[in-house]
Amino acid sequence: MTLELDARQRALKQMLEIRLAEEKIQELFLANLIRGTTHLAIGQEAVAAGSTAALIPGDKVTCTYRGHHHALALGMTLRGMMGEMMGKATGACKGKGGSMHMTDATIGLLGANAIVGAQLPIALGAALTAQVKKTGNIAVTFFGEAASNIGAFHEALNMASIWKLPVLFICENNLYGEYSVWSKTTPIQNIADRAAAYNIPGVMVDGQDTEAVYQVVKTAADRARTGQGPSLIECKTYRYRGHSRTDTAPYRKPGELDEWLQRDPINILKERMIADGQLDEVEYEELRQAAETAVVDAIEWAKNEPFPALESLYADVYYEG
């Protein structure tokens, strides 16, 4: 199952924007325009682009602090994201969230979470709403392979299975949980195998291939929408950068990054579109340029936006009214 032309174009544009935005975000950190920490998803773009291509309006998503790609693929504006990165009043979360908490309720993004695994049970709740209200919508929750070692993962898969909730558990196995290669912390080969313990389908897919991701997510989504319950999908992928901004990833095996670069998710889709006569190098370069322009525009815009008024510190602790 391949994507239609317009969906391929959309995915390619998304992935280029994600890639360029992430690279710029790293620069902004080094220039001290962004504080704290950040977790880049460079190399994992196809997971976000492929998965979100299978979603429909009303579907809900929770994700992780390495979640800029999910947010942009779902439709968060570059300006909203860059504004939030810089803690500006007009950022996606009015400056209250930052890099690790990208949230946009208007596009179904219920929030990126800075606690490993915490977003899984929250997605169950969105799925419960869809089930009780019979909306035909689903919830999707993204997490890394290391999150499959935390209790919330197991509680969430178990309860979702018992209740047959319309929720997809999408694992981005990028091989590293923070600074540790996952084989050191996890006694099984494939995270997808954990699905068996909860009597739900567990599917593995090449996480660098946008359309392969789309295909398995679409199949699982159709299943969930028709009351057949949750699925666990393991996307085999790779993060090109370290865990967070100060990590240069010295723990990687020599040559490992180069091997993965040979299977770059943007290149895979690009080459496929060229082979199918849907794209040429000139058009690709135009797309890349347009993405770069959009990213730069968002950054320049965000730089000039105001910080939140200090009174806003006390706003939205509670809903008033």
Add this chain to the structure above:
Amino acid sequence: MPEMTYREAVAKALADELASDPDVIFFGEDVGEAGGVFKVTPGLYERFGGDRVRDTPISEQAIIGTALGAAITGLRPVAELMFADFVPVALDQIANQVAKYRYMSGGQFVVPLTIRAAQGGGNGFGTQHSQCAESWLMNFPGIKVVSPSTPVDMYGLLRGAIRENNPVFVLEHKGLYNLKGEVPDDTAPMNLGEAKVVRAGSHVTVVASQLMLHRALEAAAALAKEGIEVEVIDLRSFVPLDKTTILQSLAKTNRLVVVEEAPHQAGWGGDIVSLAADEGVYWLAAPVKRVNMGGALIAYSPPLEDEVLPNVGRITRAIRDVLAA
């Protein structure tokens, strides 16, 4: 006027809210077909069906996280944690998620979520099934906390909590489930954040809640025979805190005793004393006293449990101390 137990008041409040709003759902461990381990919720599953009244696995993180996710997407869930001692099992979901979800999104969500839990000692449940949770929860802005002490307040505050567009913990004291009281048919959902003067007096103010409130009232009744007029305030709501009612009483009595069913360190009584020091210090005619569990833990053996929880004797002594000062 109908009389019912505190336990029945919980069930009636849940039933009335489930009946009045189709978005209300209720789930927790053994709350459905079994009717709850404290037999607080019998009949709800049969009446409202398994879609809206659900039994969960023993998975406290999943229970709270699911309730949060449901609350921000259009339902009005009531989640039960069974024993309040299980709050720490789900503490990430409570402290990092429920409390912060609205705030860290810049106000994108309302979180109409109620979490019920049974708390309190005095029944021989031992050290991991007897604690009170208010002091733990008060350190997480974003959550409201109420602890009803009577059947009518149980009914009204639980309904008020379910209608509230913020996360609310409703803490039920296990030692009060059999307490009977009048709950008028027209009892409306109550506002959170209001303390109540349940016994008027002019000599000393006692602030307490739940089991400790009833013990304070017992002490006050005995002291009245000696002409000592104790004003007893049922705090009812820990967050928000009704400063006005406390300060007005302090302005009248000039003396303060706080009775907590909690350890002394970082216990909620410290906040009441801090309020008195910050905003009521010129009214104070004597040092304030906190009666609580000190630095001890709840033990199983009956005489030890009786000793650790403030009793009428200790409350009476504290009142006499501040009056003598």
